[in-house]
Amino acid sequence: MRKKTMGLAAAMAMGLAPGAQADEGMWMPSQLPSIGKRLRAAGYQGNPADLADLTRPPLSAVVKVGGATGAFVSGDGLVLTNHHVAFGVIQYNSNPQRDLIQHGFVAGDRAQELPANPDFRLRVTTGFDKVTEQVLAQARGKTGRAYYDAVDAAGKALVAECEREAGYRCSVVNMFYGRDFYLVKQLEIRDVRLVYAPPRAIGNYGDEVDNFVWPRHSGDFTVLRAYVGADGKPAAYARENQPYHPPAHLQIASEGVNEGDFVMLAGYPGTTYRHRTAAEFADQVQWRLPKSVEVMKQLQGVIEDAGRADKQAAIRYASQLQSLKNGIKRFSGELDGLKRSDAVEIRRKDEDAMLAWLGKQPQARTLRPDIDTVAKLIANGNANRERDLLFAILQSQTQLLRSALTLQRFAHERAKPDADRETGYQQRDEELTAGMLKQVQRRYDAAVEKRLLTALLARYQQLPDPQRVPEFDAAFGRTPAELAAALDRVYGATQLGDEAQRLHWLKAAPDEAARSDDALLKLAATLQPALLRIEDQRKERDGELLRLRPAYMQALIAYREQQGRAVYPDANSTLRVSYGKVTPLKARDAVSYSPLTSTAGIVEKNTGVEPFDAPRPLLDAIAKGDYDGYLDKRSGVMPVDFLSNLDTTGGNSGSPVLNAHGQLVGLNFDSNWEAVSASWMFDPRYKRAIHVDMRYMRWLMDKVYPAPQLLKELGVPAR
Amino acid sequence: MRKKTMGLAAAMAMGLAPGAQADEGMWMPSQLPSIGKRLRAAGYQGNPADLADLTRPPLSAVVKVGGATGAFVSGDGLVLTNHHVAFGVIQYNSNPQRDLIQHGFVAGDRAQELPANPDFRLRVTTGFDKVTEQVLAQARGKTGRAYYDAVDAAGKALVAECEREAGYRCSVVNMFYGRDFYLVKQLEIRDVRLVYAPPRAIGNYGDEVDNFVWPRHSGDFTVLRAYVGADGKPAAYARENQPYHPPAHLQIASEGVNEGDFVMLAGYPGTTYRHRTAAEFADQVQWRLPKSVEVMKQLQGVIEDAGRADKQAAIRYASQLQSLKNGIKRFSGELDGLKRSDAVEIRRKDEDAMLAWLGKQPQARTLRPDIDTVAKLIANGNANRERDLLFAILQSQTQLLRSALTLQRFAHERAKPDADRETGYQQRDEELTAGMLKQVQRRYDAAVEKRLLTALLARYQQLPDPQRVPEFDAAFGRTPAELAAALDRVYGATQLGDEAQRLHWLKAAPDEAARSDDALLKLAATLQPALLRIEDQRKERDGELLRLRPAYMQALIAYREQQGRAVYPDANSTLRVSYGKVTPLKARDAVSYSPLTSTAGIVEKNTGVEPFDAPRPLLDAIAKGDYDGYLDKRSGVMPVDFLSNLDTTGGNSGSPVLNAHGQLVGLNFDSNWEAVSASWMFDPRYKRAIHVDMRYMRWLMDKVYPAPQLLKELGVPAR
The missing domain is CATH 2.40.10.120 (Thrombin, subunit H)
Known part of the structure; x- marks a missing residue:
């Protein structure tokens, strides 16, 4: 037995x-x-x-x-x-x-x-309507960035229309990774x-x-x-x-x-990511979670060190520190759990079984090529993953640099008609952004921010050449000493620590920020082309994934259906x-x-x-x-x-x-x-x-x- | 509710x-x-x-x-x-x-x-006979050291008689802290x-x-x-x-x-110590356990440090290290547990209730004065507790110094008739001691032992004057530098690292060891009078406790009896x-x-x-x-x-x-x-x-x- x-x-x-x-x-x-x-x-x-x-x-x-x-x-x-x-x-x-x-x-x-x-x-959902046809009408036949932009533009139009009613915030969400789209209408208190x-x-x-x-x-x-x-x-x-x-x-x-x-x-x-591909499961367990924990632990150490020496800094960074600690523990637990559940292996076997089943179905002919392209796109996206992770953390874990980048981006977007602007940088977003810019006052300390940036950019400086970006290398140098000098110079010659200054730039004319001689705004202006370029590349890939991933979902839903499962x-x-x-x-x-x-x-x-x-x-x-x-x-x-x-x-x-x-x-x-x-x-x-x-x-x-x-x-x- | x-x-x-x-x-x-x-x-x-x-x-x-x-x-x-x-x-x-x-x-x-x-x-118990009358016959009417010695002598006589049969080890044990005595006979394999x-x-x-x-x-x-x-x-x-x-x-x-x-x-x-007095419970929780853990952790660190640098030393001290770690965890757990169970307070209340009950009984007149004297003896014993703890650890956690002290003590005892010798130093103990002396070979490293002694004696050097002992001060000096010099000198000029030497001195004539010019044996000879003096003081107190504690136990047994409990x-x-x-x-x-x-x-x-x-x-x-x-x-x-x-x-x-x-x-x-x-x-x-x-x-x-x-x-x- x-x-x-x-x-x-x-x-x-x-x-x-x-x-x-x-x-x-x-x-x-x-x-x-x-x-x-x-x-x-x-x-x-x-x-x-x-x-x-x-x-x-x-x-x-x-x-x-x-x-x-x-x-x-x-x-x-x-x-x-x-x-x-x-x-x-x-x-x-x-x-x-x-x-x-x-x-x-x-x-x-x-x-x-x-x-x-x-x-x-506070937001109370008052509407939830399927708008798949409206969203995809102009996208069909397009690929890549064009597909992405078409979906984006259609969504923005729906949102703009919806938000004509005062007191409401609207958004278009997609279900099953691009298969279905819904317009969500929320009363905003x-x-x-x-x-x-x-x-x-x-x-x-x-x-x-x-x-x-x-x-x-x-x-x-x-x-x-x-x-x-x-x-x-x-x-x-x-x-x-x-x-x-x-x-x-x-x-x-x-x-x-x-x-x-x-x-x-x-x-x-x-x-959640439960319907992600087997390759994405492997990336998450084998690279993304361990690396993120490593970087976040370093930032936690920086804030705790600073807080011990300065009670005011400790109070200002209490919320950010709590969020970091939360994240570290969550990611570590996620990693342990995925290993314990043998998630990578189980998802791979599940996907293999789905593909084997699909091979015997008539729809394989249309779905399988798209599914294979999805796999290639995911594999290619891993080439710059460490740089992209560092830049994302850099923008979420700084207060003043994030403000400067936001202000320059607003200036950049403000040159366009409102409907064409990037999500998050439209007129409708200004009030929320102003709130964020005000709040910086309670959450920022120059010394702490410089130490956080030092930690992150020192990692960036050690990346292999293909992952590095000329604008960042120019701005922060290639050595720790150059980095330290650059940060001292920029943070010593910026007025953005002043709330009125930050709010001023949010309301300034489109090209005024780009010409500002504030050191941090100038830095943000230098970095912006690089960030926009990286964003473009991401959108190109995201557009393709948005177009093709529904094939994967369609196969999965059909496969589950014959298993008797919703x-x-x-x-x-x-x-x-x-x-x-x-x-x-x-x-x-x-x-x-x-x-x-x-x-x-x-x-x-x-x-x-x-x-x-x-x-x-x-x-x-x-x-x-x-x-x-x-x-x-x-x-x-x-x-x-x-x-x-x-x-x-x-x-x-x-x-x-x-x-x-x-x-x-x-x-x-x-x-x-x-x-x-x-x-x-x-x-x-x-x-x-x-x-x-x-x-x-x-x-x-x-x-x-x-x-x-x-x-x-x-x-x-x-x- | x-x-x-x-x-x-x-x-x-x-x-x-x-x-x-x-x-x-x-x-x-x-x-x-x-x-x-x-x-x-x-x-x-x-x-x-x-x-x-x-x-x-x-x-x-x-x-x-x-x-x-x-x-x-x-x-x-x-x-x-x-x-x-x-x-x-x-x-x-x-x-x-x-x-x-x-x-x-x-x-x-x-x-x-x-x-x-x-x-x-291996020992197989083959006899277990009550011998209270034989053990106490000569002790009655005596006090202190004399009471202790009379009990000891009677016990030894019973043991000697018992061990006439080849292949047996005998011992006299007391139950209820001196109330009853038993002769235990064990076949020794x-x-x-x-x-x-x-x-x-x-x-x-x-x-x-x-x-x-x-x-x-x-x-x-x-x-x-x-x-x-x-x-x-x-x-x-x-x-x-x-x-x-x-x-x-x-x-x-x-x-x-x-x-x-x-x-x-x-x-x-x-x-076990379950029938100890409330004051002894308090000493255990409030001083003895925390202090012991502190010292043992220090010794653990010393052995681990040494073992990392030297694999041979690591093997030699594996058993001692395991025993130390076991002890540290046990003592820490004991402390936590006694606190969690509120043991000090509960034992105190239990004792108070017992004494209150006793006050209403006729036997209070005879028992209470003895019980009060027990309390005084216990309080007095705390004056030198830190020194006594350090000396006890010093003798249990060294290999060569312990050997030298054992050999000198054997030499000292060998001058007496066998029956009068201290328990552990009689002819019957020589074989076991020889085994211990042989085993030192596999468990000793000079560098490690010196570091262990340094840790312990540095603590001794910091004790207040009333707890210090002239012989120890003379032997090890009053400063870390003097201590280091003394240890280098002694361990550089001893032959006791050699098994044949150790066994030789065990068999040597009574006064030969005292005259030895081996540095470690000379050190042990210097320290011995101090240790004997401390032992005498302890025996004086132990004798009184042995004589008087049965009164406490008698009260407790009677108190439990009327509660319906064995x-x-x-x-x-x-x-x-x-x-x-x-x-x-x-x-x-x-x-x-x-x-x-x-x-x-x-x-x-x-x-x-x-x-x-x-x-x-x-x-x-x-x-x-x-x-x-x-x-x-x-x-x-x-x-x-x-x-x-x-x-x-x-x-x-x-x-x-x-x-x-x-x-x-x-x-x-x-x-x-x-x-x-x-x-x-x-x-x-x-x-x-x-x-x-x-x-x-x-x-x-x-x-x-x-x-x-x-x-x-x-x-x-x-x-």
């Missing part, structure tokens, strides 16, 4: 191939009726047809919050999202005298609610205020040590409120604005959930729904995690030292044990967080977790470490999502940092 | 005070009939009366192996113990050309069995041979990373064989010796155990029996460990890099999955190790774990990290013992490193 633990490969052999496992899937709402039988079998008590339209309740209560998710939870515009999603808002309102990060915040009444940073946005935030040591208890870890004990939630003008329409912050009355809001459940209970989640998962599109920041159940995790041999943590675990982990420095009021309340009405009925413990097998990815932060009746029981805020590879592969053995239990939030608001008026508005009054 | 996780304090309030929990207890065999009802209720299927006499089967099959435990498992003298217990034997037979540590060992037949290091001993050892990467898979960790995946076992002379009596190694035929041996069970099953264990637990004596390296069950562990909030690990976990942990470098034959066998007949019937997995709540401590390594029918199912080899504080306090929430599953051992011997002849002899032939 032979017996082994069933690996994913074995599971696949039994027909449980990736995509087939129960509970996998980030479904477009419109797909839900077609899988309604599975949904009801899983425990959903509502009518799946009610979930098909994201502009109707309950899905219309779900909002996009920055790059993440939240939900309306009261008729007067209260929005619930994660502490880490609203961290910028909390940070914006903090200073050494009034440290809301450290101490949390409870607005005593509406007058005390604090305005968010000016670029903070610009006056958002901070209502309730727990202290850092609750909202981010465990910080990096516990990040992506289960069991977890973090109260990662924050309450905001949406405001609109007196006319009920979106408006910039004004003291006299009124609370927004959303068309729908979620009701917090009176009871909680525990192991085995049905749960579902709606949110805006950012990006295919959801890879995540792309559009509203998706997943469902599953509260699920324990067997992480390793003989190690099991139960799906509900308790306040006892907060005390167990507490060391008194950050990040395990639970505030005294919380510890006192736990010692007092006054949990009346909040305990988990089945286990008798006071819940903190819970674990489910819901299909999530980045962007799902803050997603409402609903019970079988559609009531709010949790707030998604993380994945477990074993599951961060799920953006590429859903492995049902390990994929879990981590949620704040609403009972913990309510108990905190009732007994620890009381906000009775808020609990009343949430429909769950203090006990 | 209020509800909290029940802590130990709460458990105590409910009557589950320390000592009361089911399954706690290291019982003297003679106590077992009196708790027979509990034993049967727990699942034991035999007659508890059969366990009362440790000279009859099954307990007579249990042997003492060095400072640990083993058991006879065949009629021809096979002994099963841990890989780490027999590590010295494996190391003794290893060299760079034939590395048994790395590759393991399988004796093809009896002729290939390899002799152990000469000082390796001196020819022990290595029969079967797995490679290090199986026997010690996970090494320090997994040490004290559950889940565990180590095959920590080794098979030895006992040999005797042609006359059937113990003899030194001789090729022509014959296998020993023990009076009893254990039978390996055909099936294994799993969660909830009854298990029991017999062995030689070294020392008291077992603290462990003292005598044979004890504990019973319990295979038990999972809820280590932290939401984290559960199941009590059985599987071969799948070996693969999960494997990195290919030490200590997770499972040998290729093992990995191949796991991949092949040929487990026929060895799988756990209930879970369907191939077992490796299992977890129980058996009451164990250091010395229980290698203890046989028996099922309800007294058959061998496991071999104890470790505790979990959460339980290493159990030598002071048994906390049933965390106390677990870790055992090798006999099914794993049998599978390794059958399929991976086959030894069919051995399996046949063990009564469990290959499948």
Whole structure:
């Protein structure tokens, strides 16, 4: 007799191939009726047809919050999202005298609610229409850059038309890598205020040590409120604005959930790559993840060093540092997970099987040549991958250089008619960009930025010749000494550290910036042609991929169909729904995690030292044990967080977790470490999502940092 | 409603005070009939009366192996113990050309069995008689040193009388800290041979990373064989010796155990402190453990540094390094555990309650003054604790200096009649000492020893004046420079590195060593008066404690009795029996460990890099999955190790774990990290013992490193 633990490969052999496992899937709402039988079998008590339209309740209560998710939870515009999603808002309102990060915040009444940073946005999806024909009409017959531009132009035209209505933001998204296109229309709320935030040591208890870890004990939630003008329409912050009355809001459940209970989640998962080719899986595991971690760790070290010496710098870079640490841990976990799941090999075998099956089908003749071209394009794109990675990090991890590049790009684009400008540099983008430029003030320190650039450009200087770019070599030299001199010179002779200067250049005439004698603007002007050239090359390839990848997807969908399986599109920041159940995790041999943590675990982990420095009021309340009405009925413990097998990815932060009746029981805020590879592969053995239990939030608001008026508005009054 | 996780304090309030929990207890065999009802209720299927006499089967099959435990498992003298217990034997037979540590060992037949290091001993207990009256007869009426000496002299006389029978070692042990004395008689087997050892990467898979960790995946076992002379009596190694035929041996069970099953264990637990005073608990937690860890870590660093530079030194100090690392982890875990269990506070409250109860009893008048004196003696002993700790470490962690001190002490003692000599320095001890002196050759390197001494004596030099000793100051100076010069001088002018020299001085005339001009012997002669003086002071205090502590124990036993609870004596390296069950562990909030690990976990942990470098034959066998007949019937997995709540401590390594029918199912080899504080306090929430599953051992011997002849002899032939 032979017996082994069933690996994913074995599971696949039994027909449980990736995509087939129960509970996998980030479904477009419109797909839900077609899988309604599975949904009801899983425990959903509502009518799946009610979930098909994201502009109707309950899905219309779900909002996009920055790059993440939240939900309306009261008729007067209260929005619930994660502490880490609203961290910028909390940070914006903090200073050494009034440290809301450290101490949390409870607005005593509406007058005390604090305005968010000016670029903070809530978006409510109000339209989602298929526009494939309109988008592709002019592209058909074209290739490469022309195909890309035609799709881009058609999309921009649709967006411009859509945005004629004031207060709305529109976008065209594509599903299945260019097969289908949708026009998304979103009401954009610009006056958002901070209502309730727990202290850092609750909202981010465990910080990096516990990040992506289960069991977890973090109260990662924050309450905001949406405001609109007196006319009920979106408006910039004004003291006299009124609370927004959303068309729908979620009701917090009176009871909680525990192991085995049905749960579902709606949110805006950012990006997944599950339908990428086998070659892309290999690149990700064998090069991109290890290299990115290496570079980001170096930048983390730079910021931490600087912060130790300078408290002001530490505060300014707190958000960027947190985001870097988050990224490092996520990428490392993704790498571990993909290796553990044997993703490269499994995807390769799956693709081989698909191609073998396709070979026997009539459509092979039309599809196969396109699929082969996709493979070639992907292979060619790897030639400059290290340079491209460094330039991308350079633009995301600097404040002032990024501002200068943005300003020069705006100047460059402003010469064109608005509709022809690059996405992100149109008139419609100026307000958001101005917000970013203002915010630099709170997030920039010249010494830190120079050290970050030194780290990145020293790597660039060591690249082999074919990856190097004349404009960059000219600007930064070829040696560390030349680089240091260049940075000192540029940062010593720029006025962009001044907010008024930055905002001035955003509004300046098209060719004024190009002629500026500000050292950093001049540097950006020097680098811009190179960046535009690289962008052109990328668009040429992207255009071809956009044109040809649908052939790959068409083959895959057909292949899955004959396996009896539905295919959801890879995540792309559009509203998706997943469902599953509260699920324990067997992480390793003989190690099991139960799906509900308790306040006892907060005390167990507490060391008194950050990040395990639970505030005294919380510890006192736990010692007092006054949990009346909040305990988990089945286990008798006071819940903190819970674990489910819901299909999530980045962007799902803050997603409402609903019970079988559609009531709010949790707030998604993380994945477990074993599951961060799920953006590429859903492995049902390990994929879990981590949620704040609403009972913990309510108990905190009732007994620890009381906000009775808020609990009343949430429909769950203090006990 | 209020509800909290029940802590130990709460458990105590409910009557589950320390000592009361089911399954706690290291019982003297003679106590077992009196708790027979509990034993049967727990699942034991035999007659508890059969366990009362440790000279009859099954307990007579249990042997003492060095400072640990083993058991006879065949009629021809096979002994099963841990890989780490027999590590010295494996190391003794290893060299760079034939590395048994790395590759393991399988004796093809009896002729290939390899002799152990000469000082390796097996001891079979054949007598255990109460001798309290004989021991205390001359001591009564005396105090302090005189009391100590009278007890010592009476004990030695009993031992000398007992050891008149050739081949036996005897000792007098005291139970309940001086209340009862027993004469232990043990047959001593001196020819022990290595029969079967797995490679290090199986026997010690996970090494320090997994040490004290559950889940565990180590095959920590080794098979030895006992040999005797042609006359059937113990003899030194001789090729022509014959296998020993023990009076009893254990039978390996055909099936294994799993969660909830009854298990029991017999062995030689070294020392526990559970009945120590509250003040001693406080000293242990607040000073002794943290300080010991600090010093040992420093020595670990010294040895590792040296080993990196010199492979020969690395091999020579492998055993000492392993023991240091073991100690550091154990002490750190003990400290964490005692804090987690709130041991200082609980013991203090327990003692306060006992004293309060005692105050109302008639015996308070006689007991209380003695108990108060014990408290004073303990407080006074703390004045020189740092110096005493350093001197103790200095003598245990050096090879040549320890040899020199031992030789001088022998010379000093040899002037007295044998019966009056200090224990450890009598004629009977010479052979064992000679073995130690021989073994120095394989464990000594001058450069390493000087660096170890430098670390320890630099600490000594910084002690405040009252703790310093003139002889040490004179010998090593008062500054680092003087210390370095002294060590260079002494180690440059000693011949003790030569084995013949060391053995010569052991046999030399009494005053010859004192007059030696060997630099190290001269140093030892200089230091000896100081060490003797310190020893005298300790004995004076120990004598008083020996005289008075029984009053404390008498009060405690009476106090427990009225609570309805039996008291077992603290462990003292005598044979004890504990019973319990295979038990999972809820280590932290939401984290559960199941009590059985599987071969799948070996693969999960494997990195290919030490200590997770499972040998290729093992990995191949796991991949092949040929487990026929060895799988756990209930879970369907191939077992490796299992977890129980058996009451164990250091010395229980290698203890046989028996099922309800007294058959061998496991071999104890470790505790979990959460339980290493159990030598002071048994906390049933965390106390677990870790055992090798006999099914794993049998599978390794059958399929991976086959030894069919051995399996046949063990009564469990290959499948």
